Amino acid sequence: MSKKPYIRPLDFKHGCIDLTHGSGGRAMAQLIDELFLKAFDNPLLRQLNDQAAFDVPAGRMVMATDSHVVTPLFFPGGDIGSLAVHGTVNDVAMSGARPLYLAAGFILEEGFPLGDLKRIVESMAAAAEEAGVAIVTGDTKVVEQGKGDGVFINTTGFGVVPPGIDISGNRARPGDRILVNGTLGDHGVAIMSQRENLSFGTGIESDSVALHGLVAAMVETVPNLHCLRDPTRGGLAATLNELAQQSAVGMRIEESSLPLREGVRGACEFLGLDPLYVANEGKLVAICAAEDAEPLLEAMREHPLGREAAIIGEVQEDPNHFVQMQTAFGGMRMVDWISGEQLPRIC
């Protein structure tokens, strides 16, 4: 679309989204051309067809989708743009797949500053480039002021699973070990402290990051990895309960093994949150056979995103599929996946 003679370029300093940016005419074409295509630039997107077309070898593919409605749009350690890339790249990666392509759907609110949109789109482009994925197709809709909230971003990812890998939530078996790649609750606490306008002096940042490089290192060491899942909404507690349900097993974790930043611990106490239920955006839970646990832990710790990895518990037989935690004081506590807290719009 680059040859179209727009009367004047978009005004990223003072301009705002209006309804014409979503109505299929010249204003929308200009926004796509001067903002989205420029930032996301790649040959597949440049085809500008109704769809992106690409060739793949025979094999196992995966698709994952997430809409992102996080508030505030900008937070310590990231923004809705980078989060929208990391969130979907990670859901693709939790199959062991290499993420290749993203589709991006924007729902913009009338009146949203073009400058903020540009910042978000450029952050998204940088996150995609760093993750080695291409944003190959997109969509832009505009809703009236008061019918949206700045910007919502859906991303849908496509990836290719290496032969011989079979990771699924129903593969946990009694005796398996449970690992995480690092500290819990950083993303949720970063968002909540920004939202509540708290400054803890601890400078907690979101852990938002793309995990597929770590996953590649993990499956290279342990191709027979059983389960992988990123503990996002609902935190570690929701993820373990989901996996326990799917695999029809119980789980026991040890509180003393859970990696936790001091600042997160303090903020959670202050905010009345339990770090077990707080969202992460750069963490994964891995489950593997007992004999694979040490080699897996070592492989994780060698990777920059797994330096604080830990074995946090094990899978048990349990007809009730309970998740329990041995507390630091030696007692046992149920980790139900009901969570009293609600942290709306955390991602």
Add this chain to the structure above:
Amino acid sequence: MSKKPYIRPLDFKHGCIDLTHGSGGRAMAQLIDELFLKAFDNPLLRQLNDQAAFDVPAGRMVMATDSHVVTPLFFPGGDIGSLAVHGTVNDVAMSGARPLYLAAGFILEEGFPLGDLKRIVESMAAAAEEAGVAIVTGDTKVVEQGKGDGVFINTTGFGVVPPGIDISGNRARPGDRILVNGTLGDHGVAIMSQRENLSFGTGIESDSVALHGLVAAMVETVPNLHCLRDPTRGGLAATLNELAQQSAVGMRIEESSLPLREGVRGACEFLGLDPLYVANEGKLVAICAAEDAEPLLEAMREHPLGREAAIIGEVQEDPNHFVQMQTAFGGMRMVDWISGEQLPRIC
């Protein structure tokens, strides 16, 4: 998730969406289980992993995405649920691909009636079943009242292009013929008349429908089809201008050849709209070599979705890439892709 003992089933009669339905805990799991999984049911979705995994043969694949923000949510001839399936299936199909899988991302507004959501989800499931595509993965977010508008639905589709097919917006050549499969403007007029609370007595319904069956019949007859595009937002005018730009050609269409319902013509006059700019959701524009035009037209007319197909014009050499129309009175008119009208949230 079906074994979880929810305290009581969802109340589709009086219940409403609240923030807990988006916070990753038990309420969200129940909503997914009792509404989405039940309606969309298929083995890939049932895996309930972070992603859907499937095997594909080597070849050309396509991905397309659209967010749907149509208002009103229910309109003559469809609703946001069926539209969300048709819209993305059609963007996939416009490559000649067979659509296989959809991902669905929901952004729900707090307070939205569960009964309405059920109606939409069931309509979506029915449309997917009719189109022969499976909704294999999804996402559910909730925003506070006043930060959304009932429900927004993103769908992203995945499909496989048959070998030997190469349809792209840059393949129009001077001398090629331009065809449409039926009457123009039905969707936009159906939405506008509902929105303006008009009753024309003509009962115009949206043309919203999945077009890949028609496309399959077309490429069987003319494998060397050059371009396909569905004239959605911006209508026929926007689509022809896009194709003219991409292929670096001009186009000439004839007003007298354009299929148009009397009721749509009348409603457009009444509403001050030009049917050339009004959105369609069950229409396609096809461009093929001159010698393929008659066989293609015949193949289209034999299909239920192409009975009113017509050859509407031809591609010309034109360094300005103009689209022009020979009017019914014999004059020539520019069909610019700027459109004075704005029809916000038509899809």
